[in-house]
Amino acid sequence: xxxxxxxxxxxxxxxxxxxxxxxxxxxxxxxxxxxxxxxxxxxxxxxxxxxxxxxxxxxxxxxxxxxxxxxxxxxxxxxxxxxxxxxxxxxxxxxxxxxxxxxxxxxxxxxxxxxxxxxxxxxxxxxxxxxxxxxxxxxxxxxxxxxxxxxxxxxxxxxxxxxxxxxxxxxxxxxxxxxxxxxxxxxxxxxxxxxxxxxxxxxxxxxxxxxxxxxxxxxxxxxxxxxxxxxxxxxxxxxxxxx
Amino acid sequence: xxxxxxxxxxxxxxxxxxxxxxxxxxxxxxxxxxxxxxxxxxxxxxxxxxxxxxxxxxxxxxxxxxxxxxxxxxxxxxxxxxxxxxxxxxxxxxxxxxxxxxxxxxxxxxxxxxxxxxxxxxxxxxxxxxxxxxxxxxxxxxxxxxxxxxxxxxxxxxxxxxxxxxxxxxxxxxxxxxxxxxxxxxxxxxxxxxxxxxxxxxxxxxxxxxxxxxxxxxxxxxxxxxxxxxxxxxxxxxxxxxxxxxxxxxxxxxxxxxxxxxxxxxxxxxxxxxxxxxxxxxxxxxxxxxxxxxxxxxxxxxxxxxxxxxxxxxxxxxxxxxxxxxxxxxxxxxxxxxxxxxxxxxxxxxxxxxxxxxxxxxxxxxxxxxxxxxxxxxxxxxxxxxxxxxxxxxxxxxxxxxxxxxxxxxxxxxxxxxxxxxxxxxxxxxxxxxxxxxxxxxxxxxxxxxxxxxxxxxxxxxxxxxxxxxxxxxxxxxxxxxxxxxxxxxxxxxxxxxxxxxxxxxxxxxxxxxxxxxxxxxxxxxxxxxxxxxxxxxxxxxxxxxxxxxxxxxxxxxxxxxxxxxxxxxxxxxxxxxxxxxxxxxxxxxxxxxxxxxxxxxxxxx
Numbered sequence: 001x002x003x004x005x006x007x008x009x010x011x012x013x014x015x016x017x018x019x020x021x022x023x024x025x026x027x028x029x030x031x032x033x034x035x036x037x038x039x040x041x042x043x044x045x046x047x048x049x050x051x052x053x054x055x056x057x058x059x060x061x062x063x064x065x066x067x068x069x070x071x072x073x074x075x076x077x078x079x080x081x082x083x084x085x086x087x088x089x090x091x092x093x094x095x096x097x098x099x100x101x102x103x104x105x106x107x108x109x110x111x112x113x114x115x116x117x118x119x120x121x122x123x124x125x126x127x128x129x130x131x132x133x134x135x136x137x138x139x140x141x142x143x144x145x146x147x148x149x150x151x152x153x154x155x156x157x158x159x160x161x162x163x164x165x166x167x168x169x170x171x172x173x174x175x176x177x178x179x180x181x182x183x184x185x186x187x188x189x190x191x192x193x194x195x196x197x198x199x200x201x202x203x204x205x206x207x208x209x210x211x212x213x214x215x216x217x218x219x220x221x222x223x224x225x226x227x228x229x230x231x232x233x234x235x236x237x238x239x240x241x242x243x
Numbered sequence: 244x245x246x247x248x249x250x251x252x253x254x255x256x257x258x259x260x261x262x263x264x265x266x267x268x269x270x271x272x273x274x275x276x277x278x279x280x281x282x283x284x285x286x287x288x289x290x291x292x293x294x295x296x297x298x299x300x301x302x303x304x305x306x307x308x309x310x311x312x313x314x315x316x317x318x319x320x321x322x323x324x325x326x327x328x329x330x331x332x333x334x335x336x337x338x339x340x341x342x343x344x345x346x347x348x349x350x351x352x353x354x355x356x357x358x359x360x361x362x363x364x365x366x367x368x369x370x371x372x373x374x375x376x377x378x379x380x381x382x383x384x385x386x387x388x389x390x391x392x393x394x395x396x397x398x399x400x401x402x403x404x405x406x407x408x409x410x411x412x413x414x415x416x417x418x419x420x421x422x423x424x425x426x427x428x429x430x431x432x433x434x435x436x437x438x439x440x441x442x443x444x445x446x447x448x449x450x451x452x453x454x455x456x457x458x459x460x461x462x463x464x465x466x467x468x469x470x471x472x473x474x475x476x477x478x479x480x481x482x483x484x485x486x487x488x489x490x491x492x493x494x495x496x497x498x499x500x501x502x503x504x505x506x507x508x509x510x511x512x513x514x515x516x517x518x519x520x521x522x523x524x525x526x527x528x529x530x531x532x533x534x535x536x537x538x539x540x541x542x543x544x545x546x547x548x549x550x551x552x553x554x555x556x557x558x559x560x561x562x563x564x565x566x567x568x569x570x571x572x573x574x575x576x577x578x579x580x581x582x583x584x585x586x587x588x589x590x591x592x593x594x595x596x597x598x599x600x601x602x603x604x605x606x607x608x609x610x611x612x613x614x615x616x617x618x619x620x621x622x623x624x625x626x627x628x629x630x631x632x633x634x635x636x637x638x639x640x641x642x643x644x645x646x647x648x649x650x651x652x653x654x655x656x657x658x659x660x661x662x663x664x665x666x667x668x669x670x671x672x673x674x675x676x677x678x679x680x681x682x683x684x685x686x687x688x689x690x691x692x693x694x695x696x697x698x699x700x701x702x703x704x705x706x707x708x709x710x711x712x713x714x715x716x717x718x719x720x721x722x723x724x725x726x727x728x729x730x731x732x733x734x735x736x737x738x739x740x741x742x743x744x745x746x747x748x749x750x751x752x753x754x755x756x757x758x759x760x761x762x763x764x765x766x767x768x769x770x771x772x773x774x775x776x777x778x779x780x781x782x783x784x785x786x787x788x789x790x791x792x793x794x795x796x797x798x799x800x801x802x803x804x805x806x807x808x809x810x811x812x813x814x815x816x817x818x819x820x821x822x823x824x825x826x827x828x829x830x831x832x833x834x835x836x837x838x839x840x841x842x843x844x845x846x847x848x849x
Contacts, residue, residue: 057781081778147740168311170736171735171746
């Protein structure tokens with residue numbers, strides 16, 4: 001018999017050591033999130049998964065599940081806060097959904113739609129983030145990076161390569177790659193790496209097959225992300241199917 | 244010690260020397276990078292090649308660390324790197340005009356290296372010299388009490404490429420400026436006396452005395468030190484560590500600088516006491532990069548104490564009591580004052596605050612139980628060891644026992660350090676420092692509270708106004724909007740960038756304040772600022788984000804007119820300003836005539 005907590009009134013069973021979000025994902029319950037991926041240790045940086053536990057805000061991906069805890073997630077107040085965070089991520093980078101290869105498969109876009117983001121709201125920063133097209137198989141478009149560190153973690157913890165890292169500080173934080181030239185082609189990155197398949201947005205893109213899944217038939221085109229608690233796995237499998 | 248103005252040394256050699264000095268330990272990456280920066284004036288790629296190969300670290304990690312800290316540079320800087328302290332107190336003393344004067348004299352442009360590579364000029368966060376500003380750092384060394392004349396002299400020295408060691412010693416004079424002493428600064432004891440008293444009692448009894456003293460952390464948060472020591476002592480682990488937090492980055496604070504300069508023995512003895520109580524075998528002093536100039540002094544105090552049997556193996560002859568201290572010098576990152584970010588930095592990483600729990604007392608340095616105490620807390624613990632917890636608890640107030648070093652700066656006759664028992668009224672401090680016509684004081688720096696004159700009866704104590712020490716005084720001529728704007732820019736500059744709300748929110752907030760400063764504000768912006776504050780409070784990862792809106796909210800609540808007169812419209816005013824957006828084009832074309840400007844919308848209200 002396992003312990004449970006309630007998520008918006010619904011009982012969620014959890015195993016010892018699981019965080020709230022881990023347990024929710026395992027139970028097929030949706031809490032919006034971007035930097036979390038079930039295959040990796042929770043990171044807690046995007047804060048989109050923030051919930052209220054006993055009235056207190058905390059990131060559900062890094063907060064240990066406790067028996068009997070009362071967790072609020074899908075409330076107008078918390079969703080408004082999440083909406084602001086997503087808007088911040090939009091204005092921080094350069095996001096042009098209509099021309100993005102990842103449109104329809106993008107978790108940032110899908111989360112924004114789901115939370116009812118109608119405009120960026122804040123002033124754009126318009127940062128200068130040059131592309132890296134040096135690698136034969138993969139394009140890096142840093143304009144869309146939301147600094148979730150999933151590629152950093154995948155490359156470090158699974159591929160054992162450390163191809164990606166964060167550099168800089170504050171609003172000037174940037175994703176960099178592990179080479180003297182700063183080019184992906186000069187790293188030991190391979191298109192088969194785990195790190196090539198975890199980007200929730202459109203930074204790490206395979207070359208040579210643009211828009212081969214038509215708009216309208218992409219992961220989030222049929223159903224919103226909140227109706228797909230297993231969305232992360234689905235993107236990965238659709239990605240694999242296209243290999 | 245700062246030979247960068249001489250001929251640039253071989254980067255590979257500089258890296259090899261630095262790595263050897265740090266036993267080729269990858270945990271010492273930040274120290275290695277800092278020393279290469281010191282030797283070469285920047286961190287050349289050839290140096291990184293060597294570090295990457297010898298320490299077997301991924302280059303991306305080295306670059307990630309090097310770009311996190313403000314004082315490390317991956318591109319060549321000037322042979323003289325000049326950084327003006329940009330705290331509001333420096334500004335009030337005229338630093339912006341002095342910076343401009345220096346740039347004009349040297350044909351330099353702020354934020355850039357001159358074409359001959361001679362000099363680069365920029366600003367930096369508060370250098371902790373607010374009582375003797377305006378201040379700047381040249382190649383990491385502080386120059387105090389800047390005047391126009393001093394700036395002109397400095398420019399001559401730079402132009403003639405005089406090595407720093409040959410500059411007038413008075414330039415580098417840093418005063419302690421202690422104007423009031425109480426229990427801590429007024430008590431002297433022979434080095435080792437507090438330790439001997441503790442050894443006679445035994446570690447458990449020392450922890451009990453600490454608990455009885457109810458001494459609370461002096462960094463501002465006020466966690467009871469005795470409980471922290473007890474928790475570390477009780478936590479299971481292979482090794483225990485002790486860290487003295489002297490990364491005092493909070494603008495307006497400078498007590499750690501004075502403590503380390505005038506009472507280093509007390510701080511280090513406090514560390515040794517904590518080690519005795521907790522069983523720690525290794526201690527670190529995290530010295531903020533701005534205080535690099537104290538490194539030689541601290542090393543000599545450590546050496547003297549080792550010689551006297553107060554550090555090292557079998558301290559004071561007690562078999563099995565082994566403890567020694569290393570100094571870790573920071574490199575310009577306020578967030579490293581947060582204890583878990585500090586530990587990350589100690590481990591040679593980017594100073595990103597960790598997810599907590601677990602807390603450092605159980606999972607700290609290298610995942611082992613670690614106490615992080617403020618330098619002042621450690622110094623005060625010597626008084627507890629010498630005179631007992633009950634005696635100490637008799638000082639100050641019920642919830643805030645003991646005394647506090649208050650760092651007074653701003654509009655007053657005698658800025659400097661004032662030690663008071665907790666519970667002192669602000670009015671008293673202002674009278675003692677010779678402040679007149681005071682409009683407000685900022686207590687505990689930007690993350691603290693702005694207190695207007697009507698509330699000067701309030702007390703410095705955890706029951707009322709908790710403080711890390713800073714007390715910045717603003718007379719009635721000062722514009723508190725500009726104070727808040729300075730603080731908001733500080734937070735944006737110092738945000739570590741880990742979490743979305745703080746990384747983006749602090750910069751958005753700085754832009755909103757600039758919008759008001761540029762005369763484009765509206766009540767809509769107030770609502771936006773308040774919304775941003777709620778978001779940062781509820782969603783941020785650490786205290787930096789939680790407190791980033793404090794200066795604005797505090798001043799909006801209490802000094803509304805300072806904001807009101809900046810409102811251009813009563814309803815809404817867009818942030819985008821076409822004329823301002825054309826500034827870059829005007830600069831590129833060298834034009835500034837009327838035809839190169841467009842009328843702004845608020846000149847013709849709809």
